[in-house]
Amino acid sequence: MYRGAVLGLGNVAIHGHLPGWRGRRDVQIVAAADARASQRAECEAHLPGARWYDSPEALLDGEALDFVDVCTPPSSHALLALRALDKGLHVLCEKPLVSSPHDLRRVAEAATAAGRVLHTVHNWHHAPLVRATDAAIRAGRIGAVREVVWQTLRTQPAVAANGDGWRMDPEIGGGGVLTDHGWHVSYVIPRWVGARPEAVSARLETRRHRRFAVEDTATVRLHFPDAVADVLLTWAADTRENHAHVLGTAGRIEIEDDTLVLTADGREERRRFPPPLSDGSAHPDWFTAIADEFITRVRDAGARESSPNLDEAAVCIAVECGARESSRAGGERRALSAGAVGSAR
DSSP states (O other): OEEEEEEOOSHIIIIIIHHHHHTOSSEEEEEEEOSOTTHHHHHHHHSTTOEEESSHHHHHHHOOOSEEEEOSOGGGHHHHHHHHHHTTOEEEEOSSOOSSHHHHHHHHHHHHHHTOOEEEOOGGGGSHHHHHHHHHHHTTTTOSEEEEEEEEEOSSOOOOGGGOOGGGOHHHHSSSHHHHHHHHHHHHHHHHHTSOOOEEEEEEEOSSOTTOSSOSEEEEEEEOSSOEEEEEEESOOSSOEEEEEEEESSEEEEEESSEEEEEETTEEEEEEOSSOTTSOSOOHHHHHHHHHHHHHHHHTGGGOOOOHHHHHHHHHHHHHHHHHHHHHTTSOOEEOOOOOOOSOO
């Protein structure tokens, strides 16, 4: 039985992570912490018997644990991960794992030194529609991928617990729609293409939500050795939808929120993979696979010398940093580092 604790008891923890943990027989969530006193009632409701702490720091000092699940806003991720690793704990952390290559090196090196697992939540890999798309590409159904178009359309940011608007505060959230949704795109599309992006060009803007201190729209192009991906992310749409198309040398895939349309060899196949990609923001059904990944890595921690998950995180960070630099330069193309995290567990 692995003893875990949740740091940050907001919407994604309550409605996304806890259902997955409660369904496991090898994990017990014994404690939770949040700086907001109002969340204590949520702890009592969703984690009966778990101990409550008024801060993550107090919990880390007061509990004997195997791992922590970090669900706090992004600005706290690096520090909490480092503190947990220093105490010899495995760490699962919501995206974005950290905000800079420097912080990624720090947490990855700390995990390696401690001999502990550091893993971030790349849950869109486990959306049924994304999985089906990936399986079709891996099976060679559309040949080599040459072009991807992706659109994430939202009318506003996801609302945090108690209406907290930290996603609109750059000091807490790190950035706007690019930070919130761009991370997912930056690990999903490279897997489809089968390569790391070499460069990025982007324009960030505010189209509707003028009161926000962060961008509400990001137009991003990812440049691969033999492919290109054009991405639109916005909180300024009139409807909530997700669309994508993947063009290969032998066919194409269209994604229509919950439907996959595959065209190849002169035939069209249409299948639904509910729920829609735009359905909610917590996605508890996708978290089960994340919990499996994490606990499997914890169980095998001594045998693993590399982490594809952290290598994906490195790509996500490079894309965001490069996109912001490109936008400041008027959309100029910016090369991305080819390095990987490597030996982090």
